[in-house]
Amino acid sequence: MFFQGMLYFDHAATTPVHPEVVKAMLPYFEQxxxxxxxxxxxxxQSRQVLEESRERVASCLNVRPEQVVFTSGGTEAANLAIFGLAYRGRHIITTRVEHLAVLQPARELERRGYDVTYLAVDKNGRVHPDQVASCLxxxxxxxxxxxxxxxxxxxQPVAEIARRCREKEVLLHxxxxxxVGTLDCDFESLGVQALSLSxxxxxxxxxxxxxxxxxxxxxxxxxxxxxxxxxxRSGTENLAGIVGLARALELAxxxxxxxAARLEKLSEKLYDYLLAIPGVHRTGHPTERHPAIVSVAVEGVAGEALLMELDQAQVAASTGSACSTATLEPSHVLRAMGVxxxxxxGSLRFSLGRSSTEADIMKVARVTRLAVERLRELAPADLRGT
Ligand SMILES: Cc1ncc(COP(=O)(O)O)c(C=O)c1O
Known part of the structure; x- marks a missing residue:
């Protein structure tokens, strides 16, 4: 089924494949x-295309081709970085707000006897470079x-953290x-020793x-x-996928x-509309933020219920919190931030992309306001948080 007319505000979950990317990939399935x-x-011939793609990816990130290891995605890249570099010591430092692709390997290393420091974040979700330095x-x-x-x-202040790590000759992933694709991800200027992308x-x-x-x-x-x-990284290379990655990076x-500037403007506008709804609060940093991610917490309603209402109104978003239905625990990120x-x-994430327009923003804001009002009317008084 093809969901026409859906307003897609979930680009942080995944994006549609760019038509140019599809075109670039097609010959590598049948020919x-x-x-x-x-x-x-x-x-x-395939080998040559593989190495050319590696050169193109490398040039996008300002590295040499031999620095690029192709993987099956972000999860595998992060696992390879963590397990693949752990042999250098017995202690790992990470943050409490990482994706599970990093946190789960860290927990596994802990089970294997490593010490792991999980850095706390401030109320905006940021770690301070001094914290990292003091734990090295x-x-x-x-x-x-x-x-x-x-x-x-x-x-996160990655370039500054990288400087602190280099002073102590510790690697930073x-x-x-x-x-990648929206922020400046020049490997040299970030100063890291490993970087995962998808x-x-x-x-x-x-x-x-x-x-x-x-x-x-x-x-x-x-x-x-x-x-x-x-x-x-053993395994026959996903040649069509790798060609697609190279083309997607170049286009990005x-x-x-x-x-990024256009998305930032649009997302600021969406924040303005959403924060005007009573009981809606920004989660995340007000300025040091991804230009396409709008993240809010709504008092007195459940994120999942809001998502269903939005879905009915043809809006695809996501609840940053992904409350597990069994426990109704909010996400580890929001907990770490002390929300x-x-x-x-009631956490809600809208992530914008190439297709997002100002008219879409207005529609999404209107639909969200109506959904919040409706759900608050339905909710028993003791759940309204007021
Ligand atoms: C920050 C972050 N890291 C890692 C991943 C995992 O990437 P992939 O889906 O390619 O395995 C994701 C995907 O949601 C992510 O958002």
Missing amino acids: IYGNPSGVHRLAR RYDTALVSVMLANNEVGTL TDAVQG AHKLYGPKGVGALVVAPDLELSPRLLGGGQEGGR LADRVER PLTRAH
Whole structure:
């Protein structure tokens, strides 16, 4: 089924594949299908395309081709960074607001006997570089701090944290899955030693991403097999996906600055409308924020109920909190930020994209106001939080 007329405000979850990307990928399903590890000419042709794509991705991020390790997406890239670099010590530092693609590997390392420091964040969701510096130890293997939070959009001071880590010769990985394509993700200027990215967040295909690492950085591989990707990630390469990633990155960077400015304006407008609804509060940093993510908490209503109302009105959004239905616990991000429970349950995330217009913003704001009013009328007085 094709949902025509839906206003899509969930670009932080995933994006549609750009038509140019689809076009670039098509030949690699039926025509150029050789296995890049083979010897014959079809295989060599695929190998050449693979290496050209690596060069294109590398040039977008200002690194050398051999620094790019293709993976099956952001989750695998973050896992490879954390497990692949943990051998360097016994201690890991990360933050309480990371995506589970980072937090779960950190928890697994804890189970295996590592010490893990989970840095607290302030009420806007930010860590301070001093906090990181004060936790660095002689046996710290790795620090992992995300560039932009997927739920509330808060940006972390990654370049400054990288400077502090370099002073102590500790490696820094950044989960830049929400940043690449919209924020400046020049590897050199960020000063990190590992960066994760994912194609489906930037109008590329799902199931492909990359871990970018500092030159000559030794990674302990997670997937063992045929030794592809310089032995760092075995498995026959997803050639069509990788071509799609390269094209998506190029397209994203071609208009990145203007697009980010347009999205920032639109999202500010949406914030203005939403914050004018009584009992609606901003979650996330007011200025150090992802230009396309609008994150609010609504008092007295459940995020899931709001989403259903929005869905009925043809608006696709998401609840940053993803309350687990079994426990009705708000998300770890909102809890780490100290958002009161009465608000955290009503968390709502709108993420804008290329297709978003000013008219859409107005419609979404209107529909949200109506949904909030309706649900508050339905809710028993003791749940209204007033
Ligand atoms: C910040 C962040 N990191 C990692 C991921 C995982 O990426 P993927 O879906 O490509 O595995 C996501 C996806 O939602 C994300 O938002």
